[in-house]
Amino acid sequence: xSRPARPEDVDEICGSLPETELGISWGDxxxxxxxxxxxxxxxxxxxxxxxxxVDPVTGEMYDDLVVITTPTEVxxxxxxxxxxTPFFTIDHFRGYAAVLVQQSRLGxxxxxxxxxxxxxxxxxxxxxxxxxxxxxx
Numbered sequence: 001x002s003r004p005a006r007p008e009d010v011d012e013i014c015g016s017l018p019e020t021e022l023g024i025s026w027g028d029x030x031x032x033x034x035x036x037x038x039x040x041x042x043x044x045x046x047x048x049x050x051x052x053x054v055d056p057v058t059g060e061m062y063d064d065l066v067v068i069t070t071p072t073e074v075x076x077x078x079x080x081x082x083x084x085t086p087f088f089t090i091d092h093f094r095g096y097a098a099v100l101v102q103q104s105r106l107g108x109x110x111x112x113x114x115x116x117x118x119x120x121x122x123x124x125x126x127x128x129x130x131x132x133x134x135x136x137x
Contacts, residue, residue, distance in 0.1 A: 002112035007103035010066060013115050014044055017122045018134050034126040043069045043121040052092040053100065064103040069121040073097050079117070085109055097124075 014020055014032040025031040025042045033040030047053070049061035068087075070076040079087040079099050086105035093100070099117075106114065123131045 002110040004107035005109050005111045005114040007064075007106055009106070009111050009114055010044060010103070010118070013118045014122070017119065017126075018130055019126070020122065034122055035130065041125040043125040044118060047100070050092075053090050062100075062102055065100050066103060067093075067098050067100055068117060069124050070097045070099055070117075071120055071124040075120065085113075 011022070011032075014022070017034065019035040020032055021034075021036040021040060023031055023033050023040060023042075025033075025045060026048075029048060030046045031042040032044040033042050045067040047062075047065040047067050049063045049065075051061060053062045053065060054060060055062060070079065073095075076089065076097050076099055079085055080089050086108045087099040087101050089099060119135075123135060126134075
């Protein structure tokens with residue numbers, strides 16, 4: 001297994017993908033988008049604490065959530081169902097192809113796995129031409 005993933009890996013991985021930029025969406029939330037510019041579509045978002053996502057043990061709102069787009073709901077459900085990963089979903093995201101993960105729990109997966117999941121998110125939002133150039137068809 002690769003080394004455990006760290007919170008800073010999210011920005012490193014997103015920034016290494018072609019034509020990405022860190023912008024904002026949902027008002028003021030830091031969001032990685034592709035392609036750069038006005039047509040950019042978000043694929044990774046740093047979510048603000050919200051009462052729709054609370055720790056079941058403490059009842060506190062999560063303050064370190066990252067939302068990662070998945071290509072389809074099939075991948076979303078596979079990640080959420082896999083007990084060995086820290087990914088989960090909430091009612092607020094029902095019907096939306098994305099998973100949530102606490103930055104504090106990223107170490108439960110390897111950096112390679114995180115890179116694969118983020119690359120899939122990027123590919124789901126990037127222009128098809130760009131995906132072909134980067135991933136080769």
